[in-house]
Amino acid sequence: MSSQSKKNTFYGAAALLTVTTIVVKIIGAIYKIPLTALLPDEAYGDFGAAYNIYSFFLTISTAGLPVALSKTVSECNALGRENQKERVFRMAFCAFLFMGVFSFICMSVFSQFVATHVLQNEKAVYAVLALAPAVLCTCICSAFRGYAQGHMNMVPTGISQIIEALCKLLLGLGLALLILRSAIQPEDLRDRLSAAGALLGVSIGSILSVIYLFFNHRRTRQRQKTAADVPEPGSTILARLLKLAIPITLSSCTMSLVTLIDTNLVNGQLQNVFTSIQGGLSGISNSFLDIFPKSVTIFQNNLTAWQEAAALNPLTELNPVLDSTRSLYGAYQKTMSIYNLPFNLMVPFTACIVPGISACLARRDRLGAQRVTESAMRISALIALPCGFGLFALGGPIIQLLTVGNVDASIAGPLLSILGIASIFVCIQVVAAAILQANGIVNLPIITMVIGGVIKLATNYTLVGNPKIMIFGAPVGTLLCFAVISILNLGIIKRMVHQPPRYTRVFVKPFVASAIMAVAAWACHGLFARFLSGSFLKDAMATGGAILAAVVVYAILVLALRVISREDLELMPKGEKIAKILHIR
Secondary structure (H helix, E strand, O other), X not given: OOHHHHHHHHHHHHHHHHHHHHHHHHHHHHHHHHHHHHOOHHHHHHHHHHHHHHHHHHHHHHOOHHHHHHHHHHHHHHHOOHHHHHHHHHHHHHHHHHHHHHHHHHHHOOHHHHHHHHOOOHHHHHHHHHHHHHHHHHXXXXXXXXXXXXXOOOHHHHHHHHHHHHHHHHHHHHHHHHHHOOOOOOHHHHHHHHHHHHHHHHHHHHHHHHHHHHHHHHHHHHOOOOOOOOOOOHHHHHHHHHHHHHHHHHHHHHHHHHHHHHHHHHHHXXXXXXXXXXXXXXXXXXXXXXXXHHHHHHHHHHXXXXXXXHHHOOOOOOOHHHHHHHHHHHHHHHHXXXXXXXXXXXXXXXXXXXXXXXXXXXXXXXXXXXXXXXXXXXXXXXXXXXXXXHHHHOHHHHHHHHOOOOOOHHHHHHHHHHHHHHHHHHHHHHHHHHHHHXXXXXXXXXXXXXXXXXXXXXXXXXXXXXXXXXXXXXXXXXXXXXXXXXHHHHHHHHHHOOOOOOHHHHHHHHHHHHXXXXXXXXXXXXXXXXXXXXXXXXXXXXXXXXXXXXXHHHHHHHHHOOOOOHHHHHOOOOHHHHHHHHOOO
């Protein structure tokens, strides 16, 4: 295989997985947009809290092993060790199954404990139960996906993700809508069950994904050639996998654990403030974000609802402090679903970076590894920076559009704007971590994660507990956390990776183009809003027009500033033709 073919294998895989990811995210948006409009903020708070505990167990089970599996399989392929490769898969599959069963038991048998004591929200128990099967099945899926990715075959991963996304959309959204329109009483119970129904679609999709991946794996194995290599003992292989997987898992698990603790902390601090409001807290002057008077209004509405319900049923489950907390946390979670979109677009690159660089290093092709590293980071910056700056400039209009007005934009808008800048650093740190892992540097990212996590928890504890700031402290903590992690990881790459990427070439031009684009988006929205306002449709047209203008401005700037070089395009499939069409030299 020629050098150019090897590069095209990497970028072809990345391009395929990128397209699949975009399709999955479009389906996810079709799922999330009506869901955020349908579910009350309180129910969406249950939805988000359950997803956090699900993500934590999923990270423990699948963060490190798929990377270790794909890296090891890629090395075996490069060296032609077919029997070794098969034994590696069997040992990894057993490890995945064990972790999946463990996580399933924690989320099902101990669901009430998890909801009440870990999430500080006992009303999220049904949502936690609905996701329990998903964590087991996703662990099994990760084994098959890691094996396929080690062959640079992203088709099984892509198809299985589309299966999961479609089930989530059709079944999850359908169940949520069915429950919301049912006659279940009281209304609070119906809302909680609707959140669980939305999540049950995730579990059903993961079950179908396992079935597809199993039969696909069995079919592809029948076509593999035989080899005479003698595989290492299973214990040796497992030890090697765990040696790589455990540090990666600890690194990823650290942030998931921080997120889980943060869920408890944010909910607890909000409850403390609302308890103070219940006790007659006064003398708080308005902040520039005007959160305190809005919080008082939310609490008074919930207090009135509780008093009316208690008059009919003294055992009502309504709780003005908890329900007010769920309302603010639910608004925050609605913005998080949008904030995560840029990060999700980085997944194809991180899935291809590790096996791509590992294969180059196994062949002692350091130049190839350096080109893959720099190009992947540059393309990541090209995507992350405009997404982040766009969310910052249009946070309020975007959240208003995507939730169909079913959220207080004066609360959710600033949250999304702050998270927009944070999303840039999230993308940078995840790509940087993948580069470090591919180069065998797996311990230092754990330390950077711990440092960032401590900063996040300290910031959120201080700010969320302040009545003037409250929920607005949560995205600030996220921003500081990932900014520190990104800077530290980039510094490690600069010092420890052979032929590190040139950061000025990677970041400066995309930053300039994105900043100008954000100003253009903000100005265009202000202009359009003067003529298009007064109804949801007109507001949507103003926001859509601003986004379209931003896309056009950014595309022009990318070409004018030569953000993408001919060398970058030549590393991609059909890159030479694209460079010729765009007149890039």
